[in-house]
Amino acid sequence: MSAKILDGKQLAETIRTEIGNEVAEFVAKTGIKPALAVILVGENPASQVYVRNKEAACCKAGMESLMFRLPSETSTNDLLALIDKLNADSSVHGILVQLPLPKGIDEKQILDSIDPSKDVDAFHPENVGLISQGRPRFLPCTPYGIQQLLVRYQIETAGKHIVILGRSDIVGKPMALLLVQKGKDANATVTICHSRTADLPSITRLADILIVAIGQAEFVTADMVKEGAVVIDVGMNRIEKESLDEHNQPCLVKKLVGDVDFNSVKEVASAITPVPGGVGPLTVTMLLLNTLRSAKQHSGKVNYSVF
Numbered sequence: 001m002s003a004k005i006l007d008g009k010q011l012a013e014t015i016r017t018e019i020g021n022e023v024a025e026f027v028a029k030t031g032i033k034p035a036l037a038v039i040l041v042g043e044n045p046a047s048q049v050y051v052r053n054k055e056a057a058c059c060k061a062g063m064e065s066l067m068f069r070l071p072s073e074t075s076t077n078d079l080l081a082l083i084d085k086l087n088a089d090s091s092v093h094g095i096l097v098q099l100p101l102p103k104g105i106d107e108k109q110i111l112d113s114i115d116p117s118k119d120v121d122a123f124h125p126e127n128v129g130l131i132s133q134g135r136p137r138f139l140p141c142t143p144y145g146i147q148q149l150l151v152r153y154q155i156e157t158a159g160k161h162i163v164i165l166g167r168s169d170i171v172g173k174p175m176a177l178l179l180v181q182k183g184k185d186a187n188a189t190v191t192i193c194h195s196r197t198a199d200l201p202s203i204t205r206l207a208d209i210l211i212v213a214i215g216q217a218e219f220v221t222a223d224m225v226k227e228g229a230v231v232i233d234v235g236m237n238r239i240e241k242e243s244l245d246e247h248n249q250p251c252l253v254k255k256l257v258g259d260v261d262f263n264s265v266k267e268v269a270s271a272i273t274p275v276p277g278g279v280g281p282l283t284v285t286m287l288l289l290n291t292l293r294s295a296k297q298h299s300g301k302v303n304y305s306v307f
């Protein structure tokens, strides 16, 4: 059996078209253009790509993108001053500080300083608390994207055992919070595994849906997956792989791979996300949606219930 491919790129296109239409309608009604401020500190190559994608996606959806590229020597105080300014600017609806921040900047202090009503990443403790209580203001972008992928591919979560590999604040923990909630598109039994989990394969093999976000290239192999499971790969690892050049000589090629060994796992799974083209494009899409929601919430002109 070869798994069905869950095409995140195509789904992201569909949802971005829906968002673009909603943005146009909102702008026509209110004269307000949703605006996202993105702050990148330093020269992390992967972050530069992610930030460029966010900027392009914003513009394409008819939103304003404000980019702040700061040198790696930027101090915590300088960054706090910029965030204060953006917090006070009523034309800015979303503020995102790209992570990771360079060493020397206090990440927690920075994330805590963002106005929770503009925290489109949903990283602020107030927003995490609201999510935990099942009354979110914003949903965190990657977990939200994964939930939408499951919903739109009609993959049932209620009563299913979902195993999450990875306990990060960005993916693992909020993903568990979303899926364990009582309510629509959730109601799952959730297990979180991590680096100290004993006999990991015996737990991952119990998963009806396995979500992997550990940042280790091709870590999950076919023997760790139950026949017919749905596998969601959040990993983005740039590695060098052996290949053959045009003269059939061995060479090394740079490749982007996930945390799942796609070729072996697709033979046991019933559905699987590819890397690239799986979860990644959905993360940016949900950021657009959160920014639009924030603009609506701030406008006070649109009668709008959040979820």
Ligand code: GUN
Binding pocket: 096, 097, 098, 099, 100, 121, 141, 142, 170, 283
């Ligand atoms: N770095 C990796 N993923 C994310 C994300 O979702 N938001 C931010 N701000 N930084 C990231």
